[in-house]
Amino acid sequence: GQQVMQIPQYQHVQEGEDFTTYCNSSTTLSNIQWYKQRPGGHPVFLIQLVKSGEVKKQKRLTFQFGEAKKNSSLHITATQTTDVGTYFCAGLWKTSYDKVIFGPGTSLSVIP
Amino acid sequence: DTEVTQTPKHLVMGMTNKKSLKCEQHMGHRAMYWYKQKAKKPPELMFVYSYEKLSINESVPSRFSPECPNSSLLNLHLHALQPEDSALYLCASSQTSNEQFFGPGTRLTVL
Numbered sequence: 001g002q003q004v005m006q007i008p009q010y011q012h013v014q015e016g017e018d019f020t021t022y023c024n025s026s027t028t029l030s031n032i033q034w035y036k037q038r039p040g041g042h043p044v045f046l047i048q049l050v051k052s053g054e055v056k057k058q059k060r061l062t063f064q065f066g067e068a069k070k071n072s073s074l075h076i077t078a079t080q081t082t083d084v085g086t087y088f089c090a091g092l093w094k095t096s097y098d099k100v101i102f103g104p105g106t107s108l109s110v111i112p
Numbered sequence: 113d114t115e116v117t118q119t120p121k122h123l124v125m126g127m128t129n130k131k132s133l134k135c136e137q138h139m140g141h142r143a144m145y146w147y148k149q150k151a152k153k154p155p156e157l158m159f160v161y162s163y164e165k166l167s168i169n170e171s172v173p174s175r176f177s178p179e180c181p182n183s184s185l186l187n188l189h190l191h192a193l194q195p196e197d198s199a200l201y202l203c204a205s206s207q208t209s210n211e212q213f214f215g216p217g218t219r220l221t222v223l
Contacts, residue, residue, distance in 0.1 A: 045211035088154055099168055102154035
């Protein structure tokens with residue numbers, strides 16, 4: 001079946017340090033999306049990657065989609081306390097564009 | 113209006129009660145979703161409606177009954193729930209394979 005894995009489960013960083021979370025699918029993805037959920041909040045869309053090898057940047061955030069479209073990463077440069085939350089990748093497959101499967105998430109804590 | 117609204121924010125119900133969760137979006141999105149999220153876990157897909165028709169049911173127990181009265185509204189009817197059904201219930205909407213907009217959720221407690 002379709003599965004999305006994500007590591008690490010938790011990450012504690014000092015403010016100013018970098019952070020990376022990795023996402024891996026058991027099968028080739030059509031698209032991958034990234035969401036952020038603040039404590040007590042709901043998931044908020046960050047970005048969608050569609051093309052093999054795609055790299056997108058949003059200020060201090062860099063998103064990559066692997067060449068085989070089975071893995072992805074999110075890298076945050078110089079973390080800030082506002083980056084605290086859980087980062088989820090979510091995979092979409094061509095067989096059903098409506099079916100989004102979330103990875104287990106990486107919970108980021110930033111120590112001031 | 114880029115907002116998905118959900119009511120109520122909190123709900124406490126007994127195992128014999130019948131209640132409904134409501135979700136509304138006015139973005140013209142053709143797909144609407146129900147997710148269940150337990151603490152420290154990812155959202156777990158329950159149902160997907162596409163153009164007001166149920167397109168995906170992820171083997172959800174029949175005590176959860178979805179309804180899509182029109183393109184802007186999505187309901188989740190609850191009946192005879194169990195304590196383990198206590199969770200955050202999230203509604204979302206999207207266009208085809210695009211970003212999902214999530215509502216704030218309904219925090220459900222089943223006693």
